[in-house]
Every structure is written in structure tokens, then in C-alpha cells.
Amino acid sequence: xxxxxxxxxxxxxxxxxxxxxxxxxxxxxxxxKKFEKLVTGKPTYFVQDNHSKSKQGTLRGLHYQxxxxxxxxxxxxxxxxxxxxxxxxxxSPTFGKWVGExxxxxxxRQLWIPEGFAHGFxxxxxxxxxxxxxxxxxxxxxxxxxxxxxTSLNISWPIKNTPPxxxxxxMGGHTLTNIEEDYCAR
Numbered sequence: 001x002x003x004x005x006x007x008x009x010x011x012x013x014x015x016x017x018x019x020x021x022x023x024x025x026x027x028x029x030x031x032x033k034k035f036e037k038l039v040t041g042k043p044t045y046f047v048q049d050n051h052s053k054s055k056q057g058t059l060r061g062l063h064y065q066x067x068x069x070x071x072x073x074x075x076x077x078x079x080x081x082x083x084x085x086x087x088x089x090x091x092s093p094t095f096g097k098w099v100g101e102x103x104x105x106x107x108x109r110q111l112w113i114p115e116g117f118a119h120g121f122x123x124x125x126x127x128x129x130x131x132x133x134x135x136x137x138x139x140x141x142x143x144x145x146x147x148x149x150x151t152s153l154n155i156s157w158p159i160k161n162t163p164p165x166x167x168x169x170x171m172g173g174h175t176l177t178n179i180e181e182d183y184c185a186r
Contacts, residue, residue, distance in 0.1 A: 001028070003038045006099045011085050011117070012039050013101055014073075014110040027108060030073060030133065039112050044071065046133040054081075054123045054130065059148050059157070059164035061120015062086055062173065067142035069115040071135035079128030080104035081121040082158050086146065088176070089116035096176055098155050105129075118146050122157050122164060145173035152176050 004013035016027045036044055054060065062084065074083060086098045103109050104125070113119050121130065148157065148164065153176060157164070 001031075001034060001038065006101070008085070008087055008094045008097055008099050010087075010114045011099045012112040014039065014112060016108055016110070018108060029075065029110070035073075040071075040114070044135060046073070046135055048134040048137055049131065050134065050138075051129065051131045053127060055127050055165070056123050056125060057162055057165045059120065059122045059159075059166055059170070061170065062118040062146040062148060062150075063120060064088055064118040064144055064146070065136075065139055065142045066144060068136040068139040070138070071115045072113045072119060072132045073110055074103065074113065074119075074121075074130065074132040075108070075110040076103040076105055077129045077131055078105045079123065079125035080106070081123050081125075081128050081130060083111050083121045084119070084155055084157075085111065085113040086118040086153060086155075086176075087116065088118050088146075088179070092116070096153065098153055100156065103130075120148060122148075122159065124158055144179075145170050146179070147173040147175055150175045 002015040016029060018025050018027045081103055082100055083103050084098055084100045087094045089095060101111050
């Protein structure tokens with residue numbers, strides 16, 4: 001696998017090696033020893049896999065948990081999304097900064113988003129299937145949302161003419177500056 005640094009050092013783009021021929025392709029999507037050596041530099045364990053399917057124009061996020069914070073290894077198996085990670089670690093030199101990356105079934109790229117980041121994605125294709133591994137269990141009581149269009153973040157979402165499709169929770173998200181101190185990941 002090839003690991004590519006982003007403007008936030010802890011967030012990494014991962015390009016798996018793909019072996020293809022007239023029959024199709026094969027790739028290793030995750031291998032613990034390589035992941036720990038090349039990406040995190042420490043023991044990393046995943047406890048939950050998730051899979052979502054969304055139609056074009058759907059924006060999910062920016063989600064984070066105040067308990068059971070999750071590192072996520074995300075990828076798209078069909079379609080394309082613009083995936084975003086926002087650093088909400090209160091003592092981080094990159095607090096409030098974001099990284100965005102196009103992930104698709106075609107480019108097969110993955111994004112490693114460690115604990116302490118808010119995460120979201122916008123579907124740019126007709127539909128997209130999004131899968132991800134998590135380092136902790138989902139805790140719905142501790143999940144929160146930052147507004148996708150928070151002006152203090154100034155995320156360059158690739159949204160054209162139509163407003164994004166949002167869940168009720170995401171419509172009611174907070175701004176980064178309104179997140180109480182104990183909401184920020186440590």
C-alpha cells in the first residue's frame with residue numbers, strides 16, 4: 001500500500017495495491033501489521049464495520065462522539081464522495097483545520113481519520129456505497145454534529161446548484177465555536 005500525507009499529519013490517504021486483469025481485480029483493503037507500521041505507528045484495533053448507501057446530493061456529517069471516540073478507515077466501494085475530516089482536538093496545532101479527499105469505487109483510495117476528528121461526506125455520483133472500520137463502538141448518546149457549512153471552517157464542498165440533502169440531526173448541528181469545551185475530543 002502507498003500512504004500519502006495530508007495537510008493534517010495524522011490524517012492519511014491510503015492507496016492499496018490493485019492487481020487487475022481481464023477477469024477483474026484483487027486488492028488487500030486492510031492488513032493490521034502494515035497499517036500499524038505505515039499509518040498509525042501504534043497498535044490499532046477495529047471493533048466495528050459500517051456500510052451506508054446514499055443518493056447524489058446527500059451530505060452526512062460532520063459527526064463526532066464525545067465518548068467512545070472513533071478512529072475510522074473509510075472507503076467507497078461504488079460511486080464517489082467528497083470525504084472530509086475536521087480536527088477537533090482542542091490542544092492540536094491543526095484544531096479547526098480540515099482535509100477533503102475524493103474517494104470512489106474507481107480510485108479505491110481510503111482515508112484514515114484518527115480519534116479526535118469530526119467526519120462527513122458529500123455524495124457526488126448518482127449514488128455511493130460507503131464502508132468504514134471503527135476503532136470503538138458507536139454510542140448514539142454521545143454523537144454530535146457540526147454544521148456542514150460552518151463559516152469558521154470554510155470547507156470547500158463541491159456542491160453545485162442544489163442544497164445538500166441533510167438529516168434532521170445534521171440540520172441542527174453546532175458551529176465549531178459553539179461546541180462546549182468538554183465536547184472537543186482530547
